Amino acid sequence: MRTDIYNYMLSRRAMLKGAAGAAAMAAVGGPALNVSTAFAQDDLRAAILRIPGVGKGQPTDADWQKVGEMTLGPTKQNVQEGEFKGVELSFMGLNNQNVHNVLFRGLSKAWADYTGATINWIDLAQADYNARLQQSIATGTVDFDVIEMGAPFEGDVCGKGLASEMPDWVAKQIDMDDYVGYLKAPVGTWDGKTYRVSCDGDCHNFNYRSDVFENAALAEEWKKAGGQGDWKAPRTWQDVNAATKFLKGKQIDGQDLYGYLDPAKGWGGFGFYFLGSRATAYVKHPDSKAFLFEQDTMKPMVNNPGWVRAIRDVLDCLPFEPADQLNADPGTTGFQQFLAGTGSMLSWWGDIGSNVNTNDSSVIQGKTAFDILPGSPDVYNHAAGKWETLASGPNYAPNMAYIGWGIYVMARVDSDPKKQKAAWSLAAHLGGKDISLWMAAYPSGFQPYRQSHFNIPEWVGAGYDEKFIANYLASQANSYNHPNAAIEPRIPGIFQYYSEAEDILSSIYAGKMTAQAGADAIAAAWEKRTDQLGRENQIKLYKKSLGM
Amino acid sequence: MNSVSTASGIEAVEQHVPPKRRRLGTLLIRGATLLLCAIAAVQLLYAMGYLSWGFANWQPVFIAYILWSAAFCSGLVLRDGEAGWRAVFVLPALFFTLALVIFPTFFGFYIAFSDWNLQSAGGRSFNGLDNLRQLIGDPYFWNALGNMVFYVATVTVQYAIAFGLAMLLNAGIKAQKFFRVAFLLPFMLSPVAVSWMIGKSMLEYRFGPVTNLLRELGWSQPTLLTSPWLAKTTIALMDAWVWIPFMMIMILAGLQALPKDVQEAAKVDGATGWQGFWQITFPLMLPVSVTTIVLRVIFQLKLADIVINTTAGGPGGATDTISSYIFRVYKDRSNVGYGTMIAEVYLILIIIFVALLLKFTSRYMQRAV
Numbered sequence: 001m002r003t004d005i006y007n008y009m010l011s012r013r014a015m016l017k018g019a020a021g022a023a024a025m026a027a028v029g030g031p032a033l034n035v036s037t038a039f040a041q042d043d044l045r046a047a048i049l050r051i052p053g054v055g056k057g058q059p060t061d062a063d064w065q066k067v068g069e070m071t072l073g074p075t076k077q078n079v080q081e082g083e084f085k086g087v088e089l090s091f092m093g094l095n096n097q098n099v100h101n102v103l104f105r106g107l108s109k110a111w112a113d114y115t116g117a118t119i120n121w122i123d124l125a126q127a128d129y130n131a132r133l134q135q136s137i138a139t140g141t142v143d144f145d146v147i148e149m150g151a152p153f154e155g156d157v158c159g160k161g162l163a164s165e166m167p168d169w170v171a172k173q174i175d176m177d178d179y180v181g182y183l184k185a186p187v188g189t190w191d192g193k194t195y196r197v198s199c200d201g202d203c204h205n206f207n208y209r210s211d212v213f214e215n216a217a218l219a220e221e222w223k224k225a226g227g228q229g230d231w232k233a234p235r236t237w238q239d240v241n242a243a244t245k246f247l248k249g250k251q252i253d254g255q256d257l258y259g260y261l262d263p264a265k266g267w268g269g270f271g272f273y274f275l276g277s278r279a280t281a282y283v284k285h286p287d288s289k290a291f292l293f294e295q296d297t298m299k300p301m302v303n304n305p306g307w308v309r310a311i312r313d314v315l316d317c318l319p320f321e322p323a324d325q326l327n328a329d330p331g332t333t334g335f336q337q338f339l340a341g342t343g344s345m346l347s348w349w350g351d352i353g354s355n356v357n358t359n360d361s362s363v364i365q366g367k368t369a370f371d372i373l374p375g376s377p378d379v380y381n382h383a384a385g386k387w388e389t390l391a392s393g394p395n396y397a398p399n400m401a402y403i404g405w406g407i408y409v410m411a412r413v414d415s416d417p418k419k420q421k422a423a424w425s426l427a428a429h430l431g432g433k434d435i436s437l438w439m440a441a442y443p444s445g446f447q448p449y450r451q452s453h454f455n456i457p458e459w460v461g462a463g464y465d466e467k468f469i470a471n472y473l474a475s476q477a478n479s480y481n482h483p484n485a486a487i488e489p490r491i492p493g494i495f496q497y498y499s500e501a502e503d504i505l506s507s508i509y510a511g512k513m514t515a516q517a518g519a520d521a522i523a524a525a526w527e528k529r530t531d532q533l534g535r536e537n538q539i540k541l542y543k544k545s546l547g548m
Numbered sequence: 549m550n551s552v553s554t555a556s557g558i559e560a561v562e563q564h565v566p567p568k569r570r571r572l573g574t575l576l577i578r579g580a581t582l583l584l585c586a587i588a589a590v591q592l593l594y595a596m597g598y599l600s601w602g603f604a605n606w607q608p609v610f611i612a613y614i615l616w617s618a619a620f621c622s623g624l625v626l627r628d629g630e631a632g633w634r635a636v637f638v639l640p641a642l643f644f645t646l647a648l649v650i651f652p653t654f655f656g657f658y659i660a661f662s663d664w665n666l667q668s669a670g671g672r673s674f675n676g677l678d679n680l681r682q683l684i685g686d687p688y689f690w691n692a693l694g695n696m697v698f699y700v701a702t703v704t705v706q707y708a709i710a711f712g713l714a715m716l717l718n719a720g721i722k723a724q725k726f727f728r729v730a731f732l733l734p735f736m737l738s739p740v741a742v743s744w745m746i747g748k749s750m751l752e753y754r755f756g757p758v759t760n761l762l763r764e765l766g767w768s769q770p771t772l773l774t775s776p777w778l779a780k781t782t783i784a785l786m787d788a789w790v791w792i793p794f795m796m797i798m799i800l801a802g803l804q805a806l807p808k809d810v811q812e813a814a815k816v817d818g819a820t821g822w823q824g825f826w827q828i829t830f831p832l833m834l835p836v837s838v839t840t841i842v843l844r845v846i847f848q849l850k851l852a853d854i855v856i857n858t859t860a861g862g863p864g865g866a867t868d869t870i871s872s873y874i875f876r877v878y879k880d881r882s883n884v885g886y887g888t889m890i891a892e893v894y895l896i897l898i899i900i901f902v903a904l905l906l907k908f909t910s911r912y913m914q915r916a917v
Contacts, residue, residue, distance in 0.1 A: 131879035138666035138882070156667060266860050268880055323769040324753035326863040327779070342754060493667040499880035503688060503865070510776065510864020532883075534669035 046461050048438045054463030058360045064106025071435040074173045084422040085116030093148030095123040099445040111429045117422045130495045145413050151403035155492040158190035164409040166194040173428045178450040180480045196406035197431035201449025203479040204277040204399045207352045209344035210369040248320040261343040264509040265329040266502030269495035273401035277347040279310035280486040281376035284397035289546045300526040303519035306380030311515040350447025353472040370475035372398045398479035400487045490545040493533045500525040565629040573627025580619030587612040617643040660889035666882035679889035692868040702784045710795035718803040735793035739853040747858030776866030783867045802836030838909045870894050
């Protein structure tokens, strides 16, 4: 039913477009054809962004299928209809929050119908993803042809020759030059070869409740309580903790107020990123790319005074956060707390911004604003072993947590040229320029990652409020382009380090260990892990990932 | 065919097997054994690097084992006739257990004494007692083991509740059949479903109906899963809700098999309800009770699913179990060698514990009788 409505709308739009094109041709002659093509492209982007339209409910499978159908143009330029008939592809990815693979199914239906290929989906929960992938690699049972994978795993997969090298036609089809700077090589490459079609660009940004930090009554109370400076959105982690303590016990619109939300429960290793977001301003010095391990020895930096300060910040804040915070993992803080109106500050991936106005469970429409992660008045210089105050002011270091999802084709398809082309065509379709804009704008698990995603009028055309979207996109762009961005190392076993840390952090947050003792325990566990994984190899790959 | 009376009185049947058939049977057994040994030896030498050619994996050895099992059984029938047939009734189960229980357990020891991380650049290597030493000094293991003592101790409470419910159902109450099914429902549910339905939804701090009810009752912050002892108790309650029906149904079966005349005689002699229960029913039920408790303890020692889904072992390891810890070591850290060592040591501890439990209960029952 819904598809029929779209078809009707599209045919009407196509007719109007045709009329406009004819008028333009009549007015300016031949060259207007090019203008018309450009308009068609813009029109397509505008049309898909109106599916279903911001504020018109969460997209459904019919919407995904329609978007997939409308963005099939680049595929048609490289693939004949029915060219992959008989080809069967296995695609492994996530099914978190009913997005990722769930969404890919709808988006790739038209591709499968056109090319004749069939796709078998292997769905994994976020917490199971790492284990499933590692077991496949270690036991030589790679049973998938295409995988949705984050750049941190490139060392495990591309470094072991398990991925297929990207053909040139794919690079042209997806317009890789359009990627934001930090997603260009070396990300997605290994030993000079390109393996990845990006479909996401990850960074943690700072999400906060504008209604709370613009509230006059709270501003007055803040002043009365002797709060430092004006009542406004925090810009340093010290401000974050001060605001969190202040907000405890306050109310807005009859609802209890809370400040920052720390996820204190592990999430299969992914939870460590959230301590990282608190720590990068303290430990990512502008003079060095390293912030997790020393670059020449892989000696952990996680127990240096900067990281310990970040852990202490969490301990300092937790008593003022919701009472169940010790049992809250990142999924809870993002979707069950912040989007549902609990808490007024949160570090998360860009999903929060794209869900505020498009997720049916969100109650914070029109009450949210964004920025890059808070900074710190001083930064710990690990090499010099001392805290420094920078002449440029507070140190900011956006956390490029996970470096975004990408689509990778496995080397096992290389022996069959037809299958190989089919796999790459599917990857190129899902990582295409136009389809990616739609994914960035609606709940998908993916955030903006192309320069072309930062065209504000396109988002406004979809129904976004201009002030809101300009603010959101700025928080993303400013994180990606930040000169002191903290980019995690793409080394094998990185999630083992994170998982080990999560266990110990859980003990620290529960009061069983001090911050320093816990940080030392994490460092000791990481040292052991590096030895087990092979220190020399880890150092080599670490340096490579740092671009050294 | 001759019939021979044995000492036990069971009639054994001796069948005359022609020598040719006997030889064929022996040949089949020896040939199949030789083939299995040859294939296994080739693959072993290849895997150890002493041979330059071999199979890509161990699958052919497994297939050879299946063929050998079939050939061995056929050979026995050919060679020994009726006696061979009798053996064939047992051997498939034995070979199955050997392949899928005994061999993996011992192979597990082989892995347990190795440094094997799936992401390690160097692959697997023998590391002697390192994993054992690591386990002895591993606070997470001992913490989880301590939690297991608590979880196992709750079995006694579960047993008491299950006994009560079983007595109720055995007392001829109205709608007995309905209650039997209703009480069994939690046991029919997957613990994973229970952990999501109850742990993640009904006990959810903000919108869970149970937490909302607790708020209505005056508990302003019903954080059931964030303070260590409360979280541990909540997990134990969820687990009990799933498993009490299992104990109840076992006990109910025992109660229904009790001879009614003994209890009626006690009533005639003037025994009160409590005396009837404590001096007649309870002692008579001891064998069933012991079986029920031992089985339940074994299940309890494997508790993992509810913990993994509801608290991930937290807060600060307060709800962790050995199985959920193994799950993290193996799944999140791909640490196969150490994870297997924990599993093997835990298996030994369980065997010792259950053996002691059985011995203790058997002595207790002897004394009681």
